[in-house]
Amino acid sequence: AYEDFVEGIRPVTEKGAVTYEVRPGVLKRLCDRARRAPDKRFALFIDEINRGNIAKVFGELITLLEVDKRIRIDASGNRAASCKGLEVTLPYSGERFGVPANVDVIGTMNTADRSIALLDSALRRRFRFEELTPKPELLESIDDGEGNAIDLRQLLQAMNARLSRLLHRDQTLGHSYFYHVKSFDELRRVFAREILPFLQEAFYDDWRQIRYVLADQAVEE
Known part of the structure; x- marks a missing residue:
C-alpha cells in the first residue's frame, strides 16, 4: 500500500x-x-x-x-x-x-x-525492461548411478523446446530447477516435487501433453 x-x-x-x-x-x-x-x-x-x-x-x-x-x-x-x-x-x-x-x-x-x-x-514507459531467459549453459552433467551421463543442459533445452511449441516461451522452465542437482536421486526429487506439479497445472492434468514434454515414448507422435 x-x-x-x-x-x-x-x-x-x-x-x-x-x-x-x-x-x-x-x-x-x-x-x-x-x-x-x-x-x-x-x-x-x-x-x-x-x-x-x-x-x-x-x-x-x-x-x-x-x-x-x-x-x-x-x-x-x-x-x-x-x-x-x-x-x-x-x-x-x-x-x-x-x-x-x-x-x-x-x-x-x-x-x-x-x-x-x-x-x-x-x-x-518509466522502466527499462530486460528479459531473463533460461540459461542451460550453466548446468552440468550428472551420473545416473549406473555409469551413464545425464546432460542437464540438453534435458532442459529439449523440455523447453516442447513447452514453447505447446504453450508459450514464457511458460518454459528456468535453469534454477536443475542448478543444484548433483545426483540422480536429487533429479528425481526435482521432477516429482517441482516439475511435475508445474506441468500438471500448466496443462490442466492433460497427461498426454505432459508425457510429450517429458519425451515419454508411450505417447504417439
Missing part, C-alpha cells in the same frame, strides 16, 4: 497511551539515505511488482520516477542549484519530496502468471 511504500499514519503506544504519527515508508526512508550519501547508489527491489495495484502503491511518485524528474543532490545533501527535478508535497507530512538521481527502483515480473495484470503503459 501507499502508506507502507511512501508514508502513512501509524499508531504509537507510549506509557499506555495510543497516539498516531506520520511514519515514512520504505521508499521515503531509502531516499532520505540517498540524499545523505549522494556519491553512492541505492536500490529498492520490488519482487513481482505487477501483483499490487501499482497506481495506488506509487501514487504521485509514478511521475517522480522518470529520469528527467529526479533530484540531483550536492555534496552537502541539499538539492543542487541547477537541478530541474520535480518535487511534490506529500499528503500526510506535508513535506516536499523528490526521488534522488542515485536511487534505482528494480522490479521483477513473472510474465508466465496470467492471473495477474501486466504493467499499464503509464508505468511501463
Whole structure:
C-alpha cells in the first residue's frame, strides 16, 4: 500500500497511551539515505511488482520516477542549484519530496502468471525492461548411478523446446530447477516435487501433453 511504500499514519503506544504519527515508508526512508550519501547508489527491489495495484502503491511518485524528474543532490545533501527535478508535497507530512538521481527502483515480473495484470503503459514507459531467459549453459552433467551421463543442459533445452511449441516461451522452465542437482536421486526429487506439479497445472492434468514434454515414448507422435 501507499502508506507502507511512501508514508502513512501509524499508531504509537507510549506509557499506555495510543497516539498516531506520520511514519515514512520504505521508499521515503531509502531516499532520505540517498540524499545523505549522494556519491553512492541505492536500490529498492520490488519482487513481482505487477501483483499490487501499482497506481495506488506509487501514487504521485509514478511521475517522480522518470529520469528527467529526479533530484540531483550536492555534496552537502541539499538539492543542487541547477537541478530541474520535480518535487511534490506529500499528503500526510506535508513535506516536499523528490526521488534522488542515485536511487534505482528494480522490479521483477513473472510474465508466465496470467492471473495477474501486466504493467499499464503509464508505468511501463518509466522502466527499462530486460528479459531473463533460461540459461542451460550453466548446468552440468550428472551420473545416473549406473555409469551413464545425464546432460542437464540438453534435458532442459529439449523440455523447453516442447513447452514453447505447446504453450508459450514464457511458460518454459528456468535453469534454477536443475542448478543444484548433483545426483540422480536429487533429479528425481526435482521432477516429482517441482516439475511435475508445474506441468500438471500448466496443462490442466492433460497427461498426454505432459508425457510429450517429458519425451515419454508411450505417447504417439
